[in-house]
Amino acid sequence: MTELGQKLPKPVAMPTRPRSAGCAAADCAACEVRSLTFCAGLKPEEMGRLAAIVTRLNLAARQMLFHEGDSAEFVYNVTHGAVKLYKLLPDGRRQITGFLLAGDFLGLAGKDGYSYSAETISPVELCRFPRRKLDQLFVVFPGLEHQLLGLATDELVAAQDQMLLLGRRTAAEKVASFLLRLSERGKVRGQPGNPVQLPMTRGDIADYLGLTIETVSRTLSQMRRDQLIRQRSLTEIELTAVERLADLAQG
Amino acid sequence: MTELGQKLPKPVAMPTRPRSAGCAAADCAACEVRSLTFCAGLKPEEMGRLAAIVTRLNLAARQMLFHEGDSAEFVYNVTHGAVKLYKLLPDGRRQITGFLLAGDFLGLAGKDGYSYSAETISPVELCRFPRRKLDQLFVVFPGLEHQLLGLATDELVAAQDQMLLLGRRTAAEKVASFLLRLSERGKVRGQPGNPVQLPMTRGDIADYLGLTIETVSRTLSQMRRDQLIRQRSLTEIELTAVERLADLAQG
DNA sequence: CGCACCCTTGATCCTGCTCAAAGAAAGTGG
DNA sequence: CCACTTTCTTTGAGCAGGATCAAGGGTGCG
Known part of the structure; x- marks a missing residue:
């Protein structure tokens, strides 16, 4: 796990690593963005359960994570690199709704699937959680859902700031x-x-x-x-x- | 409870009614916006607990519910009338981040208090829930927090749409x-x-x-x-x- | 080295803003 | 109920911030 602390030496399209045991917990610690990640402040038992459903991914630059409207099967936590989220108009005009850096979370979606497309800017390392399994965990560990509500609220506050910026x-x-x-x-x-x-x-x-x-x-x-x-x-x-x-x- | 269905006849700054027994549940039914409110789809027991902590308020037009930065002690559910949410720049430029109508929910806030000001546009009737007591209910009824996460997610999707509108x-x-x-x-x-x-x-x-x-x-x-x-x-x-x-x- | 992509800068245009005035609606007090 | 004030809306004239069009310069990669 120690390699996570290092700067990635030109990580060109590294293959997906299989999920490993102490993943989520250990990784969050390793990449030194603990205070920001989805797993921040969780109890050891919750961390363990999360670790059991996480998949770690490495992506090259300019890769799509998903498109607007895709059914939202996963949520993600970026651990290295930068991701952009955007929406398109039919004629190609684009609005980027956010840039995600190490520690940032993405993947909340309404009933119409993801409300934006997500694409990597640089080589990216992230944790992927199946939404279905996460929902099952919520039943046992309501603290996880509490965590998610906090993230959603923070995103909402940021979105409102951005509206002020864009409009005025x-x-x-x-x-x-x-x-x-x-x-x-x-x-x-x-x-x-x-x-x-x-x-x-x-x-x-x-x-x-x-x-x-x-x-x-x-x-x-x-x-x-x-x-x-x-x-x-x-x-x-x-x-x-x-x-x-x-x-x-x-x- | 029947008076809720009627058009309010010039309800100029009506005094706050004391909380009543079957309030939240009965009101949501009475105002016929059940499917939109915070209480939508809750179990009877959850409804009852909510009813016990709700206060119903009637406000005239142009009344402030709260200001940006106020500590977020309440969340609200509008049952009649229209409310605007806005942010101001120091020089007075204003960005309205949303209009709320009957059935809409407001009051999610980050750690710096409310991220916007809220002001009534027309005479408004709403349910007010103390955030502190709501948080206590979450421990017993995680379904309530699940409900709130859904509302936050919907708001987020709407906010992203608005960014596209404002920017492009x-x-x-x-x-x-x-x-x-x-x-x-x-x-x-x-x-x-x-x-x-x-x-x-x-x-x-x-x-x-x-x-x-x-x-x-x-x-x-x-x-x-x-x-x-x-x-x-x-x-x-x-x-x-x-x-x-x-x-x-x-x- | 050459190509592709990105960035910078200049010239010109146009969408939406500012300034201004008058009409319509709504509240206020006699 | 009506005169008066205030606020909101509409419309016009002119302006300007940022967009568009165009060209040239960097930078990185094969």
């Missing part, structure tokens, strides 16, 4: 908010938080913020000129004036 | 989607669905769709000229070409 913020405010949120998420995970890592493309960012690629690019360029950020590379942005960025982002 | 739809598509959704919600409630009732102001609609009042008004005028709708009154719109409206709304 300007382009500059959107990009500033985005950078600050990514920074905060990094900190929560015990990472530096600055510089910010951007595993997604400009196009992904645009579709997340309700902008075009060009506007995202122009806004970042302007922020660079204004000394708010420094671009170490395409995927790494240093926040050089967090205070001013926060002012720009508006509360 | 044009003004005309937004307004068309809005009218169609209201119509569908009416139908689900056993109401006609056409004409559509608009208890909220143009300003509220604008802040829900991420537009200005003027754009909402102009778009409705254009739809009237295009014979897509007929405005019976300010608050009542007849959909005269649902098919074409649906095309306009884009999937």
Whole structure:
């Protein structure tokens, strides 16, 4: 299990590992995102039961986990890498509803199946739980369902924030908010938080913020000129004036 | 209990009625929105326990239920009238995150308290449950928490739809989607669905769709000229070409 | 090295916003 | 019940933020 702590050395499309004994529990500990995962704060017995139904998966970049409308047979917990969730209009317009990083949970679905498509951005490692078996566990361990309600509520709060951003913020405010949120998420995970890592493309960012690629690019360029950020590379942005960025982002 | 079925005759700031015996269960039945409420499909025993902790409230229009950030001591179930939920930016820009009608549930909150403010649009009748007592019931009746998870999931799906609307739809598509959704919600409630009732102001609609009042008004005028709708009154719109409206709304 | 993809920048356009004014509806007080 | 005020809605004129169209530069991979 110790290999989970290491940086994955170019994990190109690794084959799915078979489920192993102490999986869920041991893995959550190993990948050091305990406080964020589905298994956070569960009792040992609950962890054991979860471990018995989990499958660990490794995926390359640009792989679909599922499509919008698919029947929701699994829920997932990301342990490494980045995933994007999105919805499409018939003519191809896309809205990304969320980026998931290590520790994040996905897969809640209404009666019409998954309400969004999920695709990996980078190579990804995740835990997959069959929804059917999870529901059986809920009967025995209501604490699991309590856990899930907490996750759903947090997601809902985030979704409402995103509505405010999409409906009422300007382009500059959107990009500033985005950078600050990514920074905060990094900190929560015990990472530096600055510089910010951007595993997604400009196009992904645009579709997340309700902008075009060009506007995202122009806004970042302007922020660079204004000394708010420094671009170490395409995927790494240093926040050089967090205070001013926060002012720009508006509360 | 029979007075619940009647139209409220100008119920100006009626005082809170004391909780009564068979409240939650009986009320849900009385207001004929059984299939939508928090109590939907619960066992008699669960209903009884809920009834014991519920308070029924009557509020006039333009009353605050709570403000964003307030500690979340209650959850609510609307039984009559309309409520709006919104978030504000420091400079006053507003995003309405949802309109609640009879049968709708509200009050889920993260650890920072309510994530939005709630204000009545029309005179409103609702059931209020103390969150603390509800949590105690969860221990005995996990089915209640299961119910809540279902509501949270539905809300999440709706929130993601709204993100797509806010981020990627044009003004005309937004307004068309809005009218169609209201119509569908009416139908689900056993109401006609056409004409559509608009208890909220143009300003509220604008802040829900991420537009200005003027754009909402102009778009409705254009739809009237295009014979897509007929405005019976300010608050009542007849959909005269649902098919074409649906095309306009884009999937 | 060459190709594909992504990113940046510029020029121009247009959707939706701002500003302004007048009409309609609804509440208020005499 | 009516005059008055306030609020909401509609419509017009002009503007601008961000989109679209277009071209060129980086970057990474085979």
